Amino acid sequence: MAEHTSSDEVRKLADLMRLRFDDTELDRVVRTLDDVLGRLAVLADLDLDDVEPTIHLNDLQNVWRSDEIGPTLTNEEALAAAPAAEAGQFSVPTILGETP
Amino acid sequence: MSAAGRRARDLAAAVRAGETSAESVLRDHLDHIDAHEADIRAFTTLATRSAREQAAEIDRAVADGAELGPLAGVPVSLKDNIVTEGIETTAASAILRGWIPPYDATVARRIRDAGAILVGKANLDEFAMGSSTESSVHGPTRNPVDTDRIPGGSSGGSAAAVAADFTPLSVGTDTGGSVRQPASHCGIVGVKPTYGRVSRHGLIALGSSLEQAGAMGADLADTALLHDVMVGPDPADATTLPDRPEPVSAHLDDGVAGMRIGLVTELLGDEIDPAITARVRAAAEALAAAGAEITEVSIPSVHHALAAYRVLVNAEASSNLARYDGVRHGLRVDADTTDEMMLATRTAGFGLGVKERLLLGTHALSADHFDTHYDRARRLRTLLIRELATAFADVETLLAPTAPQVARRLGEVPDADIAWFNDHCTVPANLAGIPALSLPFGTADGLPVGVQVMAAARGEIPMFRTAAVLEATAPTRTDRAVHGPGGDLP
Numbered sequence: 086m087a088e089h090t091s092s093d094e095v096r097k098l099a100d101l102m103r104l105r106f107d108d109t110e111l112d113r114v115v116r117t118l119d120d121v122l123g124r125l126a127v128l129a130d131l132d133l134d135d136v137e138p139t140i141h142l143n144d145l146q147n148v149w150r151s152d153e154i155g156p157t158l159t160n161e162e163a164l165a166a167a168p169a170a171e172a173g174q175f176s177v178p179t180i181l182g183e184t185p
Numbered sequence: 186m187s188a189a190g191r192r193a194r195d196l197a198a199a200v201r202a203g204e205t206s207a208e209s210v211l212r213d214h215l216d217h218i219d220a221h222e223a224d225i226r227a228f229t230t231l232a233t234r235s236a237r238e239q240a241a242e243i244d245r246a247v248a249d250g251a252e253l254g255p256l257a258g259v260p261v262s263l264k265d266n267i268v269t270e271g272i273e274t275t276a277a278s279a280i281l282r283g284w285i286p287p288y289d290a291t292v293a294r295r296i297r298d299a300g301a302i303l304v305g306k307a308n309l310d311e312f313a314m315g316s317s318t319e320s321s322v323h324g325p326t327r328n329p330v331d332t333d334r335i336p337g338g339s340s341g342g343s344a345a346a347v348a349a350d351f352t353p354l355s356v357g358t359d360t361g362g363s364v365r366q367p368a369s370h371c372g373i374v375g376v377k378p379t380y381g382r383v384s385r386h387g388l389i390a391l392g393s394s395l396e397q398a399g400a401m402g403a404d405l406a407d408t409a410l411l412h413d414v415m416v417g418p419d420p421a422d423a424t425t426l427p428d429r430p431e432p433v434s435a436h437l438d439d440g441v442a443g444m445r446i447g448l449v450t451e452l453l454g455d456e457i458d459p460a461i462t463a464r465v466r467a468a469a470e471a472l473a474a475a476g477a478e479i480t481e482v483s484i485p486s487v488h489h490a491l492a493a494y495r496v497l498v499n500a501e502a503s504s505n506l507a508r509y510d511g512v513r514h515g516l517r518v519d520a521d522t523t524d525e526m527m528l529a530t531r532t533a534g535f536g537l538g539v540k541e542r543l544l545l546g547t548h549a550l551s552a553d554h555f556d557t558h559y560d561r562a563r564r565l566r567t568l569l570i571r572e573l574a575t576a577f578a579d580v581e582t583l584l585a586p587t588a589p590q591v592a593r594r595l596g597e598v599p600d601a602d603i604a605w606f607n608d609h610c611t612v613p614a615n616l617a618g619i620p621a622l623s624l625p626f627g628t629a630d631g632l633p634v635g636v637q638v639m640a641a642a643r644g645e646i647p648m649f650r651t652a653a654v655l656e657a658t659a660p661t662r663t664d665r666a667v668h669g670p671g672g673d674l675p
Contacts, residue, residue, distance in 0.1 A: 095544060102543045102547050125492050125495060131489065131561065138560060142380045166285065168515075178520060
């Protein structure tokens with residue numbers, strides 16, 4: 086029995102990630118997540134309230150550059166690997182009317 | 186004599202001097218690959234035709250007396266998560282199979298500009314998520330030292346290509362040890378540079394705040410040569426460091442006399458095979474004999490680094506891999522609506538191990554768990570950086586194992602604890618953004634053991650100096666089941 090997660094929670098996460106699992110996979114995934122989440126529990130016990138989170142490693146300021154057009158892909162090059170393209174644009178199936 | 190098995194620097198010198206041609210060097214390597222690739226499977230794609238064109242170009246430049254780059258005529262391979270213009274790039278995933286990128290990663294461009302010949306793309310774990318190269322959609326790569334064993338990973342194809350003498354140099358990527366651990370398993374040198382030292386433009390991103398592309402070579406001088414070509418600022422990656430560093434190649438003979446070097450107490454514990462710990466202690470003795478002062482250094486947060494790393498890498502991956510949605514490139518599974526199409530595409534295109542990591546990352550970033558996981562991991566990262574800064578105020582470099590175990594057998598399922606601790610020694614450098622390298626230093630049970638050298642951020646020179654002293658005293662190279670006919674070593 087999973088202690089740190091559940092089939093329902095995994096199904097919800099899968100939904101957010103646009104993934105679907107069959108029942109056999111779901112069993113394995115729940116067990117894997119449960120094992121890892123158990124090992125991560127140690128983080129909750131550490132006294133870190135007075136430590137600032139690291140957002141970025143290098144002390145970088147905003148990087149500015151002049152607004153000049155450099156080498157860039159043509160429309161054809163950008164679309165060359167698209168599974169479907171139409172009228173110079175990426176093409177997808179129906180969006181309107183679908184249930185979220 | 187075949188060129189396969191010779192060092193990159195010797196090949197480049199011979200090509201530049203006109204003693205041999207880039208075409209002949211390439212032919213020898215392609216013949217060697219042809220004879221042994223079926224036993225190793227280091228490559229996802231061989232770019233034979235474009236490689237021949239590049240070699241012919243180099244030979245024309247030699248004939249014209251043109252200025253040639255430091256890697257003139259040297260065959261190289263690139264891990265297949267580094268995009269290459271006109272050459273299929275898959276990240277070892279079904280979701281990208283068949284993708285021909287329209288541009289070169291900055292590292293790919295720099296290496297080509299230095300005169301190197303891109304022979305092929307090297308195998309990896311799917312999206313660089315793993316440490317055995319078994320999860321590749323192209324099938325596993327085998328270790329040239331012992332073909333029943335894994336090469337490590339995720340840059341296992343790169344490590345195997347170098348160890349088998351298919352290409353004297355290769356570029357891998359290291360997010361949590363993915364250059365250093367396979368280098369250790371295959372008995373070669375592998376570098377994880379300071380964060381920002383090498384451009385990430387054109388890397389297929391896994392953990393953007395953690396990873397760097399890194400040089401891999403049969404020995405330190407070859408690896409340094411490639412490293413020096415890769416580094417430097419890049420307008421296409423705003424996280425690159427603004428300065429152009431001094432070449433490490435010029436410092437390999439500087440020695441370690443008077444240098445203070447620390448052994449990391451927390452990386453010599455029960456998680457490590459005692460035979461490997463013994464090799465690290467032998468390395469410390471070798472450095473002491475060369476005039477270094479060895480001390481033990483404690484970095485307590487190392488004990489929790491793996492937990493913080495798992496949270497951060499998967500959180501970043503879940504965001505980075507959102508782009509594979511069947512719209513712009515790669516696989517599309519047709520469906521009636523866009524939402525169904527994306528779901529079907531991602532479900533069919535990603536392997537189960539990748540999906541598990543994406544779920545973990547989504548879990549860590551979800552509102553319910555953000556404070557207990559993602560935020561805590563970022564704070565632990567700060568603590569680790571502080572402790573390392575304190576250590577580097579006292580010592581110039583740190584010494585540790587690279588991997589807790591030697592290469593396991595292919596297909597063997599490791600115990601859950603052993604699997605968890607696999608990245609124990611390597612993730613601290615990624616979390617802190619400091620440089621680290623793995624150098625072969627003898628064997629355990631007949632298999633290669635890498636010793637890891639770390640330094641403070643931008644400390645590549647003391648790191649290479651330390652490693653050079655170790656290399657000079659290291660036991661001779663491990664016998665390999667597959668190796669080039671032209672090498673002067675077994």
